[in-house]
Every structure is written in C-alpha cells, then in structure tokens.
Amino acid sequence: MPIRLLPPDVAGKIAAGEVVERPASVVKELVENSIDAGAAEVRVEIREGGQRLIRVGDNGRGIPEDEVALAFARHATSKLTDVSDLDQIETLGFRGEALASIAAVSQVTLLSRPREQAVGQHLRVEGGQVVRQEGRGSPAGTVVTVEHLFRNVPARLKFLRQPQTEAGHIHSIVTNYALAYPGIRFSLTSDERLVFQSSGNGQLYDVLIAIYGLDLAEQLLEIEGAGNGQETEASHPAVAVSGFVSTPALHRANRRYITLFVNRRWIQDNSLSHAVAQAYHGMLPVGRHPLAVVLLDMDPTEVDVNVHPTKREVRFRNGRLVFGAVQRAVRRTLVEQAPVPSLGQRPQSWIVPDQFAAARDWQRRQALMAAGRDAAGRDAADDAQLALELRRAQGELQPVGPVRLPLLRVVGQVGQTYVVAEGPQGMYLIDQHAAHERVLYERMLADHNEQEVTSQTLLEPATLDLDPMLSGVLGEHLASLNRVGFALEPFGRSSYLLRAIPSILAAQGAMAGSDAREIMVDILEMLQQGDDPLADRAEERLIAAVCKRAAVKAGQTLSAEEMQQLVRQLEQCESPRTCPHGRPTVLHFSAQQLEKEFGRR
Amino acid sequence: MKISCLQENLARGLSTVGRAVAARSTLPVLSNILFETDEGRLRLAATNLEIGISSWIGARVEEEGRITVPARLLTEFVNSLPPAPIDIELAERTQTLNLKCARYEANIKGIDASEFPEVPTAETIGGRNNLHLEADNFRQMIEQAVFAAATDESRPILTGVLAKFHQGGLTLAAADGFRLAVTSADVGVDLDESAKVIIPARALSELARISDGEEDDIELIITPNRNQILFHLGNTDVVSQLIDGNFPDYNQIVPKAHSTRTILGTQDLLKAVKVAFLFARDAANIIRFNIVPGSELSPGQLVITGTSAEYGDNVSEIDASIEGEGIEIAFNARYMIDALTVVGTNEVALETSTASSPGVIRPVGGTDFLCVIMPMHITR
DSSP states (O other), X not given: OOOOOOXXXXXXXXXXXXXXXXXXXXXXXXXXHHHHTTOSEXXXXXXXXXXXXXXEEEOSOXXXXXXXXXXXXXXXXXXXXXXXXXXXXXXXXXXXXXXXXXXXXXXXXXXXXXXXXXXXXXXXXXXXXXXXXXXXXXXXXXXXXXXXXXXXXXXXXXXXXXXXXXXXXXXXXXXXXXXXXXXXXXXXXXXXXXXXXXXXXXXXXXXXXXXXXXXXXXXXXXXXXXXXXXXXXXXXXXXEEEXXXXXXXXOBSSGGXXXXXXXXXXXXXXXXXXXHHHHTTTTSOTTOBOOEEEEEEXXXXXXXXXXSTTOOOOEETXXXXXXXXXHHHHHHHHHHHOOOOOOTTOOOOSSOOHHHHHHHHXXXXXXXXXXXXXXXXXXHHHHHHHHHHHHHHHHHSBOOSSSSOOOOEEEEXXXXXXXXXXXXXXXXXXXXXXXXXXXXXXXXXXXHHTTOEEEEEEEEEEEEEOOHXXXXXXXXXXXXXXXXXXXXXXXXXXXXXXEEEEHHHHSTTTSTTOOHHHHHHHHHHHXXXXXXXOHHHHHHHHHHHHHHHHSOOTTOOOOHHHHHHHHHHHHHOSSTTBOTTSXXXXXXXXHHHHHHHTTOO | OEEEEEHHHHHHHHHHHHTXXXXXXXXXXXXXXXXXXXTTEEEEEEEOSSEEEEEEEEOEEEEOOEEEEEHHHHHHXXXXXXXXXXXXXXXXXXXEEEEEETTEEEEEEOBOGGGSOOOOOTTTSOOEEEEEEOHHHHHHHHHHHHTTSOSSTTSGGGGEEEEEEETEEEEEEEEOSSEEEEEEXXXXXXXXXXXXXXXXXXXXXXXXXXXXXXXXXXEEEEOTTSSEEEEEOSSEEEEEEOOOSOOOOGGGTSOSOOSEEEEXXXXXXXXXXHHHHHHHTTTTTEEEEEEEOOOSSSOEEEEEEEEETTXXXXXXXXXXXXXXXOEEEEEEHHHHHHHHHHOOSSEEEEEEOSTTSOEEEEESSSSEEEEEEOOEEEEO
C-alpha cells in the first residue's frame, strides 16, 4: 500500500481517541471549559452512563457569535496565544483539541450566549461538520449537549463498560472538580435523578460532606497551614499543601480514595499517592490505604501539565521537593491532630481521675511522635542497607521444596503474625494470614465447583447504600456474588439488600469487628482494584476477595490448637506455598543453613 | 490499716471481685484490688472501667485504712494459705501490705488507693427504680439471653442484652447478626412506667456467676441519667456501664406464623445435634434437618445429617410429633446447641416455614422463652 496522507475525518478520529476515551473524558473536557469560562455554576446531566447523552451547562462567559463555529476546529482555543504561554498555563485547557475531538466521535449541540449579547447561538455539529447554525434565545452561558457518543466508532463502543460503571467514573470526575473548586456550584444528574450537588459556598469541608457524608467527614483532619518546601526559595514556600486527610482509624482497601490536585487540576501520580501513604507509616494496618484530598499550589512554571493529552499526568521540575512537602505536611497533621483511636461506642471510662486520662493521652502522643521520628529519621543509607539485607535474605531463603508440605510441628508464634514450625527439613515460618487465606480459598473453590457453597442468612437484612462507583461494581458482579454465597437483591436505584453472606464469613471471629455492610464494601473495593475482563476468572477473584476478608489477620494471637489446626489444613492444600494472590505462605530455613549460620560446619 | 479476717472469707471475696480486674490495661492500678475498711468490715473492689465489683467480708478492724494491691499475686498467695485467721497490717509510709497467717508471712507492695477509680456501691450510686428480683429466677433468664449476644464489637449495641421492664414483668432480649433470644417472666415488679436499658452481656454473665447460691433477692438500681446499673446482693455489689443506643426492634424479627411445628425430646435432639456437629465442624457447622411427618402407622421423624467432605458423614433419626408439612432446612449446629442447652424443659418445639425463613425454638410448657435461628443455605 502506498504511503499517503490520511483523510481529515480518519485523522480526526484517531486524535479523538487520545482525548476521548470514555464518556467521563467528555465530561472532564466540558467541565474544564466551563471552569475556564469563569462559571459560578456547572450542571452536568447524563443518560445511560453518558452514552446516550451528556449535557454540561454553565453560567460562564459564553462564546461570541462570530467565534462559535471556529470553536470546533482542531487546535482552536481562546486560552493561549503564543508558545511562551505554555510555560505559564493557568487555565485547565489549552490544547484546543477537546471540542474538535468530541465532535469527531458524536453529535454535538452547542447553545451559547455571552452576557453582553442579546441572542445566543445554536450550533449543531455531526461527524465533525457544522450542519446548522442559527440565532436562538438562551440564558447567559454555554450549554453543550453530546449525544450518541462513539456511535461512529464501533471499536470504542465495544470497550465501554456497563452504564452504571461509566456513570460511576463520571461521578468521580464531577466530585473531583467540586473538590478543586469549592466556590463553584456543581450538580450531577444521572437518568433524571440528582446524584450529587455541592453548595458552591467556597468551603472545601462542605464539599467533603456532600461527597462522603457527615459521619465520614467528621473523621477527617485538615492539613495545617502552608507546608513549605525549602526555605531557600525566597520567603514564600515553593509548594503549598492544603486539604484533608483521614485519621488513622479510617482506612480503605484501595488507593482510589487518595485524591490529588496540582494548581486545582486533578492528577494521578503514583509517587505523590505514595507520599501520602508513607506519612501514615506504621499507623495503618498492612494493605490499607488512607482517604485524602490533597491540594498543591505551586508556581505554574514549576510544573509541566503538557505531558499527556488528558492532562492526568504532570511532571514536576523538582519532584523530590514536592514529594517531601506532601509527606511532611500530612505527617505533621497526623502527629499533631490525630485523636486517640475511638473504641467504637464502648462505654467511656466512668470515673478515672483526670490526671490519668491526661497521662494516657501523653503516652499516646509520645508513641506517635516516636513513630514519626522513626519514619523521618531513617536516612537513605539505612534504606539502602535494608534493601541489601532483604535481597540477601531472599537469595538465601529456599522457597519451600516439594509442592506439598511435609508434616510440621508447631513451635510457636512470632509477632502475632507468623507461625514457627519444625519439619524434617529444618525450620518453617508460616504467614498466618496468607496461609489461612490459602486454606479457605481452596475449600471455598472446591465447594463452588461442586455447587455446594454454604451461606448464612442474616437476622436482619442489611441495606447497602453505595456510591455510584461501587454500586456499578456490584451491579456488574451481582450474579457472581450470589453464586458464591451472598444473597443480594436490588433495592431502589443504587441500593441493595443483603440477606445472606457466605458461611465462612459468618464463622466466629471472621468478621473481626466489622458488620456485614462494611465487609461487603471492602470486598467491592477489592474487586474494583483489578480489571480482569475474563468472566470466569472474575468469580475466582471474588472468592479470593471473600477469603482474604475471612482469613485470620496479622496481629491476632492464636492458641496452640489454632496454630496446629492451621498448619494441618495447610498441609492438605493443593498448592500450599502461595496465597491466592501469589504471595508466599511459607519460608523454609534448612537444617544445613542453620548449621552454617551458627558456624557448626 | 490493721485488721484480721478468716482465710476462707478473704479467698472467697477475692475470687468474687477478681473477675472484674482488667486483664491488660494501660493503667497499672486497674490490675489491683482495692482493700478498704468500711464500718467494721473489709471491702474489696475491682474494676476494668466497664464493670466494677465490690464485696464485703467480715473482719475485726483495729485501725482504719485503704490500699490497692496486685490482684493476681494477692489472690494466689491467699489461696495457698491454710484455713486460719489472717492478720493484715498496712505500712502507710511504704504503702506495703503485711499479711500473716499461721507460719506464713508476706509483704506485698501496693499503689495508693487515691489512684484507684471510684467504684460505686448501693449507697453511693444515688439511683432510683429500686427493684427486687428473685435470684434463681433472674439467673435463669440471664442464661437464656446472654448466649445470643454478639461477641465482636462491630455493633456495640449487640454486645448487650436488652432488659425491658413492664407491668409486673421483665423481658430480656439478645441478638447477634444471625440469631435472637427472648425470655420473659413475671417478676412481680411494680413499676409506674416501663423502662428499657441495654446491659453488657459480660456484666450479666458475671452477675449470674456471683449470684449462684444466693438466697436473697437481687436489688437493682439504675442511675437517674441511665448510664449505669447496679445489682445489690447480700455482700456484693456489681455495677456496670449501660450501653447507649437503640436496640433493634426484635418483635419484627420473630416470625408471626409457621407451617410446621415439630415437638421433640430436648435431650434427644441436643444429643443428635451434637453428634452431627462432630462431622459438620469443618464444613461451616452446617447440619441438615429433614422433617418427615408421620402417617397413621408410623410416627413422624426428624432426620439430622452432618457431612464432612473430607472425613465422612452421619445420620441420626429422632421420633417427633409433627404438625404440618415436611420440610428440609439447614442450621448452624452451634446455634442449635446454644439454644437447646438453655431451653430448660423436657420437650421442645421447632417451628419452621420454608428453608429460607427463620426457625424458632420454644420450650413446651415452662418459661416464656424463644430463640430465632436464621437458616443456612447451600447455593446451587
């Protein structure tokens, strides 16, 4: 085939693919335009997860009559004039691609009136071409309606998830902008139902209440003052950190709840999420993540947002400084403000003389401070040393020999986390959580394959009111969930009724201080993390999630019988050496190795 | 402080209050027992801040005083002494308690009593609603309720037992996520208004233990702000925090009707369930009931099955008098055993409707007790 220039409509669709990935991308681009237009109110309306219709209306500046048609041309923008502006970007958009890209893959209707003009312009664009333009009465501001998204791009259409899932993505886009712009009143209507509304009164905390509810918002701490980077750069800090973070008592199963903004732009940055998580070092259970909304303000020249067409990723001129500023600000907030973890509603101490309460507080504070020093005081050299030791240890520890485990005799428990056992080949260290997870997983999988999964009915059915994201996840997995022993049924729009749970979750101690509702949310969050498109694997993944939740946790003291029982059951397993997620369950130190280490040989 | 008392009395008092000593506490003084002279008697007290127990024993008081001493050491020491008088003297300056009994002597270092939280007694609590309950009767009611209370803290309300006083009667109710127990009795209480409180199950268990063999009535005092309850026995006061909140409306959970009623010998059923449990232990405790109504020639039967995929299975048959249709339903054996153990009558009725609706255990004759047990399922 000879080389030739692509026709404009093909090139347009290819470029559109980078900007418009799914309905949520359209919402993102349009909401950004509204914000850049100085709107005080942004209304988003979607139908069928945005595939049928997306309408974003604002009361911003509007587009003058003579510029309306040009708005849909590629690389047309009012936000940038020459290349030097690229270093000083203060608007959210600037590439001039959004409207053109959206128009290339859908039918767009635009209605816009600048405040100073009497009549608005109504414009219809199909397949990238303006098919009609006329004057029409309209309120001040701009309303963009996008219909039949991807109808002319079957390849994209195929990859769209269920409407509920797409609606969930849109919900998180809108709530994220509401967080970044508490002064703008946002609303989101999905299939004619109002699902989110912020007040636009400028208070970030009020937006948090609107998103997470009052109960959860009460457990958030405000990040204190301006977390400065380094004092070298003049008097004012290079990076100002603000926002809210959860107390150590509140945590989630995945990192989705860490939301980051740079100059009010929502970004995804693994290293900054990590900075937030690291500030909680030693305060959260393993595998749990904090909930945080962190806003960074910095000189626009210090950050490059023109890295990726969707602007999700940014590049910092001095990444280490930003990382450090975030980590320190969060850590300081935690150390100074974190309350003593509440013991649920356990009866309060009734008659302790005051000085004891104070003394206990002090102890707790000391402990927190010490933990802080530990995390901050350990320097890079220590880290390198630690990594080296770890590598050495990994090299030397034999992964346990044959597939099956030999008969083991339990010796004891270390750190309420590992079981020490002795076998004919030497010493074995068993991770109690991973091992129990494996035992439960094989048992439940066998039951599932023989269609013998047992479930326990709840005394009172629990009502689950889920956010759109999780309710999307649940909707997608409903049939599988019911096959592995849950009894769930829809109960209104985004609510479900939980009538029964798999019996391994009902076993004594498996709930570990949470009720059925919390367990369900945890499992949904675990499901949400992975993106496994194969349906049959999805059910296994679900079983793995249930078993992870039901398994004995690290930090639980086990009696001698319990340990013996666990080791016996692990010996019976088909593949006892890893947990269902692939982490090792057993480490083996051979007798020779022990002899060598002690210099007996 | 200078007193003398009998070893048996002191040992008994220490074992009574010992259960309230905090097992692991950040506050060292909570693992101590308070020793205090009180109007010619010796008062012992312990608390873990959730419940507190005070016990008085007869003693000859020569000199007043108070001190706290480590519970475990003191209890084990006193239990090893011969049954003889013990002379106890406190060295105020060093806060050391000297105990002499026959040829044994010990000095035990204490902590100043002013650091010990105040444990309210019937005199100091200043409550109202003084009610008198017959000890044996109340103890049986406690046993019929506490077993169903939740042991994990996810819903603190459910770790308590609802006590509802109404026109001459008392109802206790407890539930975890999967079962509910309700017991009522006419206790001859005369109350103007009905009262509802939620008492921690652990406090009631301790009370049941302590009141064993008690002949006098138990006097019950609720503080005016309804945050504490005190049980006054002859020589002992048990005080507990009350749990604040609303107990679920259990009347909605108790089924109003049933389609099958099976009457069985309590001991026969309990035994068969225990046998099936041996096999069900590693299969989520699931045991299956097959209820087969009788005909004119043969009596009705309950067939109980316990199955272990790994080890084998077991089938037991019990004769039963059955009204209604046959049904197959599965339960957690442990919940069945708990309920049958406290039902307290020779015969017991099991009421069922469908395999997915709750089963209800009721005594035949006897006390007003019921236990709702949610069934288990096998997903196919």
